[in-house]
Amino acid sequence: MSSTASWPALSEEHPLLKLHARLPTILESAQHSRIWCVQLASSSPPPFDTLLILQKYLRSNANDLDKAEEALTKTLKWRREFGLDQEGEKAKEGVDGEEFKGLGVITEVGDAVEGSKVVTWNLYGVVKDKEATFGDVDRFLRWRVNLMERAIALLDLPSATTPIPDHGAGPDPYQMIQIHDYNNVSFLRMDPTIKKASGAVIELFSHNYPELLSRKFFVSVPFIMSWVFQAISLLLSKETTRKFVVLSYKTNLAKELGGNLEDIPVEYGGKGQPLIA
Incomplete structure (x- = not known):
């Protein structure tokens, strides 16, 4: 309603x-x-x-x-x-499969000031077969879009009561946080299969999901690999890249997220249940 x-x-x-x-x-x-x-x-x-x-x-x-x-x-x-x-x-076709198991998780973090924050997690370290997960770009895109749509549903825009300020007049209260965890992912060589799938997601999301991202965290990233994210930034607007935060240690994430520590998984510096049991 x-x-x-x-x-x-x-x-x-x-x-x-x-x-x-x-x-x-x-x-x-x-x-x-x-x-x-x-x-x-x-x-x-x-x-x-x-x-x-x-x-x-x-x-x-x-x-x-x-x-x-x-x-x-x-x-x-x-x-x-x-x-x-x-x-x-029909709306769910192509979004279920073992190749995506554990890769995407949606949570919420309570905050006394800002209210509940919707958080989407992409856990690349759980991928066992890169070709199976990322090789079929269309299938991967359909899975990734489904994850995004489920997260947006938690924003409950049809029931919203707070207006979004005009351009330049304040923050949009209806946005979410994205976290990309690269734990156990090798950065020695950018896999072309992953690069192609990631590029397709970036392009599609930049055109079709505006003003939905408050912050985007890249965690478990080696210090020497910060250039990778500088390269990604060249593909996006400054308005988008200013929301990016790169963290080498995942336990620092809780401080960045703020809010109720009970809602943040223990492996990320919180006091909540592990994200993946």
């Missing part, structure tokens, strides 16, 4: 209202109207959750209306073509 909250009054010239006025054209072009558990609606007054989505696209494009419209249209078309937002088993 959508939130009954009201957005603060906006002037007719506000970019958010202008983008909402373009929504009928966007939905007609995309032939798809659902994203991140939200049913986009062009009705007046604009639904709160619809404004949340539009605001994310405006913020990610520095309030450029044309770019925001183009980006949202492309995302909705991609979601339709990728088969997202479907009901039943």
Whole structure:
């Protein structure tokens, strides 16, 4: 059920209202109207959750209306073509398999100030067969998208009541944390199979999941391998890379995450249950 909250009054010239006025054209072009558990609606007054989505696209494009419209249209078309937002088993095709077991985990960390934080974990050290896990890029992408969509569902955007500030006016409260753990992963040579799959994820996510990342941690990374992440940073915007944190020791992660230590696995400096038993 959508939130009954009201957005603060906006002037007719506000970019958010202008983008909402373009929504009928966007939905007609995309032939798809659902994203991140939200049913986009062009009705007046604009639904709160619809404004949340539009605001994310405006913020990610520095309030450029044309770019925001183009980006949202492309995302909705991609979601339709990728088969997202479907009901039943078809929506889960290709996301289950032994090759992905233990690779992705979703948790939440309670925080008295910021509220609950959604955290997605990618544990690359559990991969036994690189070719089986990463070799079929399309299958890996489908698995990775499914993990992201499940994490977004925990943000519960349809029930949100706090508006997202305008571009440059404050942080977006509806974002998550991503953690990539490279424990037991060799950095002596970048495996081409993993490189190809990782590149595909970076490209797809940069276009279709804007303004959803608050911070991204790379843990268990040797000091001498920081250049790898500098290279990755060249593929992304400065706005994105400023959220990156590289940690050589995973036990330092708890201090960076903050919040309730009981929600943070003991191997990462918290007091919670191990992430993988």
